[in-house]
Amino acid sequence: MNPLGLTILGFPCNQFGKQEPGQRHEILPALKHVRPGNGFVPNFLLFEKGDVNGENEQKVYTFLKNSCPPVGDNFGNPTDRLFWQPLKISDIKWNFEKFLVGPDGKPVMRWHPSINISIVKADIQRYLLEQYTRDVFD
Template structure:
């Protein structure tokens, strides 16, 4: 996961989005934050917290020889587009596999929106 987006800072990430993928001058209508680590000894505390409360979506690594971080943990994020849904209170609710389409989260989102804070 570490080398999937080698660009280092926010401007480099934005340039990659604008000119490469998806390219064509695309400008996102959302804030681009800096790159952080989601696994390994330098993982961001937010992901440590989310992974502590939401079980892994896959039980094994496809090919650990291609991973460039240590240590490998069972609860690591396996691929881009894994999603975490968090309640209005900031509590992790569910973790979704990278293949889960955003529209498939609708029922869970609606459920959380109906909950009292």
């Protein structure tokens, strides 16, 4: 958690191009030594690998997806890229789709995986400033 109360959570998943095939004990060493490598150690909480879409999706993702509108209406060409059934418009579209959840546990925003990180950062800063202003002046 940072001084503003923001906590980043990571949820590894192998449903997008089979890009996370490792077992639980292999994920952190792979990040550190392979991709991205160079001694990388995440500075956020990393949860166990699981499904974010389909019949076996984690309940947290069912909640998040039901709380925020979809970030797009298509999956591009899903052949040999997406590994779950059935496909639903509300599904996570690809790795690195992001959600912002408020301190009350309610989802606030959802970003497409291709959105520029500077936009995500600006949206989060704006949200945190709004929360701070509300807390100070209420």
